[in-house]
Amino acid sequence: MTFEKKRxxxxxxxxxxxxxxxxxxxxxxxxxxxxxxxxxxxxxSWQLVSTQTSYIRDTIGILPNLVNTVYIILVAMAIALPxxxxxxxxxxxxxxxxxxxxxxxxxxxxxxxxxxxxxxxxGMLLFVQRMGxxxxxxxxxxxxxxxxxxxIVRTTQESxxxxxxAYREGALALGAGKxxxxxxxxxxxxxxxxxxxxxxxxxxxxxxxxALLFTAGFGLKLNNFVKALHSSSATLTVALYVYAxxxxxxxxxxxxxxxxxxxxxxxxxxxNYAGKKLRRN
Amino acid sequence: MNVLFFLCGIVTVGFVLCIxxxxxxxxxxxxxxxxxxxxxxxxxxxxxxxxxxxxxxILPFVLTSLCGTxxxxxxxxxxxxxxxxFLAKVAPPKTANLIRTAVQLLxxxxxxxxxxxxxxxxxxxxxxxxxxxxxxxxxxxxxxxAIMILPSIINVSETALRAVPKDYEDASLxxxxxxxxxxxxxxxPAAKSGIATSIVLGVGRAIGEAMAIIMVSGNVPNMPKLLxxxxxxxxxxxxxxxxxxxxSLQREALFSIGLVLFLFIMMINVFLNxxxxxxxx
Numbered sequence: 001m002t003f004e005k006k007r008x009x010x011x012x013x014x015x016x017x018x019x020x021x022x023x024x025x026x027x028x029x030x031x032x033x034x035x036x037x038x039x040x041x042x043x044x045s046w047q048l049v050s051t052q053t054s055y056i057r058d059t060i061g062i063l064p065n066l067v068n069t070v071y072i073i074l075v076a077m078a079i080a081l082p083x084x085x086x087x088x089x090x091x092x093x094x095x096x097x098x099x100x101x102x103x104x105x106x107x108x109x110x111x112x113x114x115x116x117x118x119x120x121x122x123g124m125l126l127f128v129q130r131m132g133x134x135x136x137x138x139x140x141x142x143x144x145x146x147x148x149x150x151x152i153v154r155t156t157q158e159s160x161x162x163x164x165x166a167y168r169e170g171a172l173a174l175g176a177g178k179x180x181x182x183x184x185x186x187x188x189x190x191x192x193x194x195x196x197x198x199x200x201x202x203x204x205x206x207x208x209x210x211a212l213l214f215t216a217g218f219g220l221k222l223n224n225f226v227k228a229l230h231s232s233s234a235t236l237t238v239a240l241y242v243y244a245x246x247x248x249x250x251x252x253x254x255x256x257x258x259x260x261x262x263x264x265x266x267x268x269x270x271x272n273y274a275g276k277k278l279r280r281n
Numbered sequence: 282m283n284v285l286f287f288l289c290g291i292v293t294v295g296f297v298l299c300i301x302x303x304x305x306x307x308x309x310x311x312x313x314x315x316x317x318x319x320x321x322x323x324x325x326x327x328x329x330x331x332x333x334x335x336x337x338x339i340l341p342f343v344l345t346s347l348c349g350t351x352x353x354x355x356x357x358x359x360x361x362x363x364x365x366x367f368l369a370k371v372a373p374p375k376t377a378n379l380i381r382t383a384v385q386l387l388x389x390x391x392x393x394x395x396x397x398x399x400x401x402x403x404x405x406x407x408x409x410x411x412x413x414x415x416x417x418x419x420x421x422x423x424x425x426x427a428i429m430i431l432p433s434i435i436n437v438s439e440t441a442l443r444a445v446p447k448d449y450e451d452a453s454l455x456x457x458x459x460x461x462x463x464x465x466x467x468x469x470p471a472a473k474s475g476i477a478t479s480i481v482l483g484v485g486r487a488i489g490e491a492m493a494i495i496m497v498s499g500n501v502p503n504m505p506k507l508l509x510x511x512x513x514x515x516x517x518x519x520x521x522x523x524x525x526x527x528x529s530l531q532r533e534a535l536f537s538i539g540l541v542l543f544l545f546i547m548m549i550n551v552f553l554n555x556x557x558x559x560x561x562x
Contacts, residue, residue, distance in 0.1 A: 007462075014461050018371055021363035022380060025435070028428060029383040032390070032398060039401075086289025094286050107293040113550055114300065114543070115489025117515045121522075121539045122303045146296045153293065179282045207391030210491040210515070214522055237492075240393045245496055250401060257394045264389040272385075 033261065040258030043251040049259075052222040060252050064222040065239040066259075068137065071228055072216060072235055073205050075141030076148060080201065083145070084152030085187075085194060091153070092160040093182055108150040119147050120211040128215060138229040140216025147211060148201040155200065159193020160186065196274040203267040206260065209237035218242055236260055300543075308540030311337075311533035320537065326502040326517075328531035337534045341504050342514045343541065348505040349419060349494070349513060350487040353426035358480055360427075361434030362469075365476075368435065369442035370464050388432035396496035399425045404497055411508055417499035419511045425493050430483035437482060441475020442468055477557050485549045489542070491515035514542045 001009075051061030087104070095101045123143030124135075133139040163186050171181040187194075217232025220239065234242060236256055244253035312320050315337045323338015330336065364384075368377045399421060408416030445468045453463040469476065491513075499510020500520055512520070518535050525532040 011459055011461050014465060018363045018367045018461075021360045022367040022372070024360060025364045025387075025431060026380050026383050028431075029387050032387075035398060035402065036394070083289050083292055086286050087293060090286035090290035094283055095290065100290075104290050104293055107297040110297050110547075110550060111293060113485050113546055115485075115491070115515065115546065117489065117491040117518055118300065118304070118539055118543055118546075121518065121536065122300045124522075125303050125307055125536075126299065146300075149293060149296065203389055207389065209391065209393050210519060213519060218523075237391050237393045240391075240397060241492060241496070244393075244397050244400065250397075253397050254401075257397055260391050260394055264386065264391070268382075268386055268389050 036254060036257050036261055039251075039254035040256075040261075043255040044258055048252070048255055053220050060243075060249065062236070062239060062252070062256060062259075064220055065234055065236045065256070067222065068216070068228060068233040069206060069235040071137045071225060071233070072141050072144065072212075073202055075137055075229075076144040076205055077198065077201065079141070080145045080148050080152055081194075081198065084149050084197070085156050087149070087153045088156035088160055089182060089187075091157055093178070093186065108153050111146065111150045116147065116208060116211040119143055120214050122146075123211060124214040134230045135215060135217035135232045136228060136230040137216060137225075137233050140212045140233075140235075143211050143215045144205050144208065147208070148204055151201050151204065152194075152197040155197030156190065156194050159190040159196075162193075163189045192274055192277050196271055199267055199271040199274060203264065203271070206235075206263050206267065207237060209235075209241055212238055213241075304536070304540045304543050307533070307536040309537070311530060311537045312540075314530060315534065315537075320534075324504060326512075328521075328525075328529075328534060335530070337530070339514070339517075339534075339538055339541065341502050342512060342517050342538060345419065345503075345505040345511045346488055346514045346542075346545075349422050349426060349498075349511075350484055352419070352423035352507075353430055353487045354480060354484060356423060357427035357430045357434060357483060361431050361479070361483075362438055362476065364431075365435050365438035365442055365479075366464050366469070369439045370460075370468065384432050384435050387428070388436070392429065392490060392493040393496075395425055395429055396493040399493065399497040407508075413508060415499060415510065417497055417510055418508050419498060419505060420507050422494040422498040422511070422513070423507075425497055426487045426490060429490060429493060430486050433482045433486055434479045437479035438472070438476045441472035441479070444475065445471045474557055478553065481549060481553050481557065485546060488545055488549075489515060491519045495519050514538050518542075 047059065048061055049066065050063055051059065052064045053060045091101055091104060120143065123139060123146070127133050127139035127142050128135055167185050167189060168181060171185040176184070212235055216235060216238065218234050218238060219232030220234055220242070223231055223233065236259065240253050240256040240260070243249040243256065320337060320339060321343070322340055323336060324340050325336040325338050326341060327336045364380070368380060372380065403421050403424060404416035406416065407413065407418060407421050449467050449471055450463050453467040454460070458466065494513060495516040498513065498516060500512050500516060501510040502512045502517070503509055505511055517538055521531065522535055525535060
């Protein structure tokens with residue numbers, strides 16, 4: 001084969017490859033969403049989302065799992081948000097020791113890479129067994145704090161860095177103390193980044209399952225907040241796993257998958273919107 | 282105030298230390314009791330055998346995790362890289378935005394949802410295509426993992442491709458190379474450290490994934506076989522932890538598997554930090 005012919009063939013083959021791969025990626029998502037809609041929509045009913053599973057009436061309801069997901073988001077965020085924002089403030093505003101900053105950033109990076117099943121393992125050992133909290137929303141939420149902390153630290157840190165130095169100098173020149181300067185000038189200018197971080201963290205919590213199996217548990221009963229803290233409570237994702245793998249209730253699982261998909265979509269749009277606002281400022 | 286923020290900052294370091302210590306303290310004793318050789322090189326995992334001596338060899342899990350990850354990378358990287366080139370260079374902006382949104386959504390879908398769709402669509406398809414008694418095989422897990430690592434490969438590679446100076450491409454085009462030749466022979470090699478990072482991140486995600494593959498891989502502790510049911514390190518922990526009695530050697534051995542998984546992740550982290558980041562500098 002001549003060089004010219006070979007070259008033409010290569011170009012054509014690569015073009016086909018590039019287009020096929022991209023179409024495949026797009027088709028994967030469309031197929032996935034389409035299939036979940038097709039299987040999930042007919043099974044989604046008001047009864048399913050508004051009641052709890054009853055063996056007497058032989059009905060299945062996922063209200064407890066919806067509620068547990070909200071509980072665990074509240075618990076994890078209530079702890080991780082102040083902690084993460086505090087850490088970011090320390091890194092950008094206070095820290096003078098370069099080695100310590102590097103160490104903290106390296107630790108956050110390491111946490112990002114650890115698989116969720118290991119968080120689940122350590123969470124079980126530390127919170128459920130050592131601290132004796134029992135499997136429940138509290139132990140699960142604390143485990144999730146370890147997981148989502150790096151996300152909040154990183155996004156907050158990034159937006160704190162974009163606050164112009166002149167703002168800080170202006171506040172200090174007017175006689176504000178350091179904490180007052182941070183509270184009244186720096187943090188309000190960085191609020192979009194913090195919101196983005198929170199949305200991403202909520203997305204991660206909503207989709208998490210492996211870390212919650214042994215920390216929050218499999219319980220499908222509806223409990224009030226205080227009781228749920230210490231009793232086995234399955235979130236939506238864990239409930240999907242239980243219904244699909246252990247009870248063979250595929251229809252219910254697809255209905256939950258549809259709800260999770262909708263939540264993912266909303267969270268994605270929210271993060272995009274907040275991110276865009278951040279860039280505009 | 283200073284001290285309070287310092288404490289927030291140091292918490293991430295505390296978490297990492299906590300995870301290291303708990304995994305080592307709870308993982309090492311079982312390895313000692315079982316014996317290094319029997320644990321790492323034993324091909325048989327039968328912790329609950331009663332008629333014969335129980336056996337705790339984790340070689341099948343380790344090899345399965347490695348083979349599964351390698352398979353997912355072989356399948357996912359070409360598709361991901363081609364899509365990244367399409368997004369960064371070939372596609373018109375509107376198409377690129379659409380596919381980028383799709384990729385972002387794929388990244389946000391919870392792993393149990395991938396597992397569910399894999400279980401209902403992929404597993405029966407494999408069973409029919411290869412005329413097997415069950416389609417829950419390593420192949421199914423590889424396909425699911427490949428889809429799950431696509432978003433991180435596409436995102437990170439695309440960013441790297443975009444960062445290549447325009448001059449390089451202009452020079453290549455001026456010398457008479459076609460656009461595609463330029464992208465693949467100039468831009469891709471110039472972005473190779475970023476692309477390598479994306480692959481390593483994909484490896485980390487694949488080796489740590491548990492819930493998606495537990496639903497499609499058959500969950501039998503065999504040596505790795507493409508068309509046979511297998512069990513990964515992560516799925517071994519997830520599936521047995523709930524019924525392994527507290528204080529038993531089986532439970533301790535599961536913690537040891539967690540420790541081994543952690544070591545793999547740390548090796549990936551070190552590789553990422555030392556080899557790739559150094560090259561970039």
